[in-house]
Amino acid sequence: MRRLALTDLDKSVREWFVAEVKRYGCSVKIDQMGNIFAIRRGRNNDVPPIGIGSHLDTQPAGGRYDGILGVQAGLEILKILEETGTETHAPLAVINWTNEEGARFTTGMLSSAVWAGNATLQEAYDHVDSEGLTLKSELERIGFLGDVEASFEKNPLSAHFEYHIEQGPFLEDEEKSVGVVTGVQGMTWLMVNVVGRSQHCGTTPIDRRSDALLAASQMVSRVNEIAWENKGVTTVGVFRSSPQSPGTIPEEATFIVDIEHLSNDTMDQMTVSVRESIEAIAKKHGCTIKIEQTWRSAAVAFDEDCIGAVRDAAILHAGKDGFRELPAGAGHDSVNTSYKCPTSMVFIPSKNGISHHPSEYSTPEHW
């Protein structure tokens, strides 16, 4: 699955989603970030709706479950409530959050962040993709630039639940059907730019070089060691060098470091270590560097009552040995909603722990 945010494919799935929820009697609200709220009325419509949200955008070479399953789960709930004629206490909102992946406009969970006040509308609108197209113009182009203010204050929720694949190995390893998610680990992104000196590769002795790619490679390797030393994770997923010529020592390399940990303190300490290591390696190679922190999402703990609701349901359906509690390793829109309303998540096992890859899979018995 390759459905990058606000592309023609994203437009199609959004139009399908809107048509589906209307079949189940929902009204549709679209906010200034293109977030879609499908509202099903309850007995008490003065109470803000209870949200069931996730995202329909994917990685460049992603799977068919990450995000999508959570929105589909919302549709399934709407369908069953309609078929059984069930009226709920509060209204429900099934939500598709825009640009969760941050694959096209490179801040993850961007539109729930604006809704939660963790990013400004202007910051979000300033994002451009690799072709130079802005997020706002793309929202407009596909017809999903709504007029509802993207904020909790103007468009509140009573709670937010998100159903998601684990994207990791623990549930499968321990043969659990359900994960009760207690919080989310923190994430920091550093954008690193290394500049050396482009020279002819055959004639420049090995001791007289300032090779930006070599320096960057050693940085990538050191960044990995820092993860092992701190029992966290670090990843370099974006990496580019120039010029791309077999006869020329690379002048420049740019990469993004992702640093994640359950403890904000450890994450921040890892970030300092990464910066210091990169500076030391650059110095050794005579390269200049720029390091910019482009994103930081603090580790969060979910709401005890919401965790309890998920735990009770897990015991009911999977038995008391059929689930485990665990923190989420990845960022989710629920991180942002947790700043504004009680939140928790439900995980199901991922085959081989794989996600962000076409082989991503979860069995129907766990859906």
Next chain:
Amino acid sequence: MRRLALTDLDKSVREWFVAEVKRYGCSVKIDQMGNIFAIRRGRNNDVPPIGIGSHLDTQPAGGRYDGILGVQAGLEILKILEETGTETHAPLAVINWTNEEGARFTTGMLSSAVWAGNATLQEAYDHVDSEGLTLKSELERIGFLGDVEASFEKNPLSAHFEYHIEQGPFLEDEEKSVGVVTGVQGMTWLMVNVVGRSQHCGTTPIDRRSDALLAASQMVSRVNEIAWENKGVTTVGVFRSSPQSPGTIPEEATFIVDIEHLSNDTMDQMTVSVRESIEAIAKKHGCTIKIEQTWRSAAVAFDEDCIGAVRDAAILHAGKDGFRELPAGAGHDSVNTSYKCPTSMVFIPSKNGISHHPSEYSTPEHW
């Protein structure tokens, strides 16, 4: 200077070159590789011409001297011979060799190789650039697909001299005006493809990954150590990974290793070490690899008589302390001509030893 082979800019400079040499009374032969031979008749036109050749194509972000100076030197010689009405013993050929840099069609010295029988015409025509355009169709498009067979046998030279910037630091360091080039170091290119497993970066523990970019980074670092250990040079100038997403562990990385040494034996030994190291690192990361040797140009020794002619001229113009003998670190079309006719080269100093970069410079007093 960014004048990649067979682009519109290359077409312009070729048309300019043809117009210039016609002003000096030359006839023009264009062969099947687009190599341009500007022939000035001598007293004995049964003798094959003495060639003065280099190239007008450049690196993606190159300088204004590499290659260009050698063709300009040929024009300067034509101009002076015409102005002074000088008749030479043999005819002269001022030559522009096609795609020397190998930056667009990624084999360096490609068209002199076909002329020398070191590559077949078909191999050369099969080259495609990064957009999928073939070398042959681009030759045709810019009007430089000639009908002279690209071979020494059908289009012979009596000798080949090439005037070139050193592209290294030695002449400048030792305050010499001229380098008498005794031969060229050998070069081997390996194309390496590393495949790991694309997974979500936040949820995949650090001990359960198969990260192609991390593995490739460690390979780049190890390849550099092999240069130090063997007193040669190695460079990774082309490097790409995918997918490019900050949230995903890279599945694939591809890079080109350039290995160079004055001794063919040591070069081949270094190539074995590079292969073994890459295999070991891939194994450690659970990655699969493909390694393909895409090019090997053996170290060559130039002709003693041609070296002697350059040495005599150097003593005459720079004095016996004004020059030094040295091997060339880079590949040149003269490597190919040396297989077919007596060959040598003349070097002049490069400022700070820099080449393949816009700051490449040599002073007019050395031209």
